[in-house]
Amino acid sequence: MDFGFGAADDEFRAEARDWLTGHVEPGRDRRSWERALGAAGWIGLSWGATGYGNRAATLTQQVVWAEEYARSGAPPRSGHIGEKLLAPTLLAHGSEEQKDRFLPPVAAGDELWCQGYSEPGAGSDLAAVRTAAVRDGGGYRVTGQKIWTSLAHEADWCFVLARTEPGSRRHRGLSFLLVPMDQPGRIDVRPIRQLTGTSDFNEVFLDGARAEHVVGGEGNGWQVAMSLLGFERGVSTLAQQIGFAEELERVLRAAVETGAVTDPVLREGLVRQWAQLRTMRWNALRTLGGAQDAGAASVAKLLWGGWHQRLGELAVRVRGTGAAVGPGDWTARAPYALDPLQHLFLFSRADTVYGGSDQIQRTIIAERVLGLPREPKGVV
Numbered sequence: 535m536d537f538g539f540g541a542a543d544d545e546f547r548a549e550a551r552d553w554l555t556g557h558v559e560p561g562r563d564r565r566s567w568e569r570a571l572g573a574a575g576w577i578g579l580s581w582g583a584t585g586y587g588n589r590a591a592t593l594t595q596q597v598v599w600a601e602e603y604a605r606s607g608a609p610p611r612s613g614h615i616g617e618k619l620l621a622p623t624l625l626a627h628g629s630e631e632q633k634d635r636f637l638p639p640v641a642a643g644d645e646l647w648c649q650g651y652s653e654p655g656a657g658s659d660l661a662a663v664r665t666a667a668v669r670d671g672g673g674y675r676v677t678g679q680k681i682w683t684s685l686a687h688e689a690d691w692c693f694v695l696a697r698t699e700p701g702s703r704r705h706r707g708l709s710f711l712l713v714p715m716d717q718p719g720r721i722d723v724r725p726i727r728q729l730t731g732t733s734d735f736n737e738v739f740l741d742g743a744r745a746e747h748v749v750g751g752e753g754n755g756w757q758v759a760m761s762l763l764g765f766e767r768g769v770s771t772l773a774q775q776i777g778f779a780e781e782l783e784r785v786l787r788a789a790v791e792t793g794a795v796t797d798p799v800l801r802e803g804l805v806r807q808w809a810q811l812r813t814m815r816w817n818a819l820r821t822l823g824g825a826q827d828a829g830a831a832s833v834a835k836l837l838w839g840g841w842h843q844r845l846g847e848l849a850v851r852v853r854g855t856g857a858a859v860g861p862g863d864w865t866a867r868a869p870y871a872l873d874p875l876q877h878l879f880l881f882s883r884a885d886t887v888y889g890g891s892d893q894i895q896r897t898i899i900a901e902r903v904l905g906l907p908r909e910p911k912g913v914v
Contacts, residue, residue: 539594546591547598550576554606565646565688568613572643577617581625586633587641600773612688616640616647620693623762627710627750635747636691636712650680650694650713650738651759660695660759661704665740667696667711673746674698676713679739682888686723686736689715694745695759698752708755710762712747713740720744729880771818771834775811778838781845781878782807788875789852803848810841829903832895839885839892846882849875 539547557570571577578588579596591599611617621640624633639645656662665678676696686692692713699707715721720743725733750758786804789795795804814837821830850857853875872880886892900906 539598543592543594543598546595547602550599550602551606554602554608558606558608560607562609564609564612565643567609568611568643568646570643571613572641577613577643578621578637578641580618581621581637584625584633584637586637588637597772601776604773604776612646612685613640613643615649615685615689616645616691619649619762620647623693623710623758624749626761627754627758632712632747632749645690646685646688648683648686648689648692648715648738650683650692652682653679654681661708661756663695663697663708665694665696666700667694667698667709667745668700669698670744673744674709674711674748675742676711676740676745677742679737681735681737682726683723683736683738684734686715686738687725687733691715692738693749693762694740695755696745698748698755705756707753708759709752710749710755710758711745712749713743713745717743729883771838772815774838775815775818778811778842778845781849781874782811784874785845785849785852785878788849792852792854792856794852794854800848800851803844803851807841807845807848810837814838814841829899832890832898835890836892836895839889842882842885846879849878 553574553576557574568577572587575589576599578584578586579591579599581588581590583590617640621637624636628636636645640647650665651660651663653663653665655664663678665676665680667674667676674696676694678696680686680692680694683692692715694711694713695708696711697707698709698711702708713721715723720741722739722741724737724739726735726737727733728735782804785807786795789800789804794800814834817837818834821834857876857879897909901908
């Protein structure tokens with residue numbers, strides 16, 4: 535496939551840009567923003583012509599929308615987990631009843647989702663999950679703890695990987711359950727404060743929480759969960775790179791303002807960042823164009839995770855000692871505050887860990903692409 539933009543894509547870009555220009559408002563409530571996106575038909579472009587309240591878009595149009603959204607200054611999406619992860623999973627594995635129940639509210643921006651995968655002892659090693667679900671009439675009662683749960687404090691529903699077969703181990707005996715979050719006394723959400731001072735992630739404690747929907751059949755949770763992870767990267771990486779380019783431009787301006795750009799070593803680092811960002815874009819377009827090489831997603835994650843961390847380090851270097859001073863009024867005990875470059879540095883420290891650590895990505899490439907022998911269990 536020759537990935538390129540045509541006249542129809544240019545028209546779609548103009549439509550998207552005009553709509554975003556007329557609707558993006560600073561400080562707008564994120565839930566009302568999701569409903570505005572849904573009412574205009576901008577949610578679910580990648581689902582195909584499913585008829586669940588979305589409008590279909592070609593792959594190039596999906597890229598156009600993602601890029602224009604990133605450029606518009608629109609707020610971060612609260613509904614992307616339901617749109618980009620849950621919905622494709624239901625389309626692939628869900629029953630007709632589940633599709634009819636859950637896809638229209640996602641397309642309308644009415645119901646928000648979070649992901650219940652990681653646990654304190656099961657992060658990169660997802661097969662070690664211990665959250666248990668026991669049969670209770672026509673559904674399940676779920677008990678356990680999930681961690682690093684993005685947007686759990688806003689979500690209406692959570693898809694949870696839980697062990698439904700007592701005594702099962704590793705990949706066996708797992709099920710993919712849909713759990714309503716509005717269960718006072720049975721679900722407790724506790725924010726996790728990050729280095730940046732914000733709390734986008736949460737701990738979620740489930741104490742006999744009710745779940746009435748299992749996707750893909752009981753005991754098939756591992757296959758469904760892995761299928762979902764396959765939807766996690768794609769068009770969104772190109773939009774992410776728009777944000778990266780804006781951050782790089784901000785670092786370049788700071789280097790000029792501080793005079794750090796005259797340092798040949800630092801200048802070489804900035805040029806390298808620019809060149810590598812261009813390479814990542816070409817690689818993403820090549821992959822979307824049909825070059826689905828084994829391990830491509832792992833390569834992409836390794837590239838952008840390390841690149842973003844190095845940009846954060848450059849952001850501190852170009853500022854010099856001033857990078858250690860925050861914009862808050864500490865004498866007045868003002869709330870914890872960071873400027874954009876400080877936020878970039880601190881947040882990017884997690885880039886090589888979340889979404890599959892660098893170690894895990896290298897293991898995937900070694901075993902599944904290069905055919906190297908598996909690492910013996912128990913080796914540190």
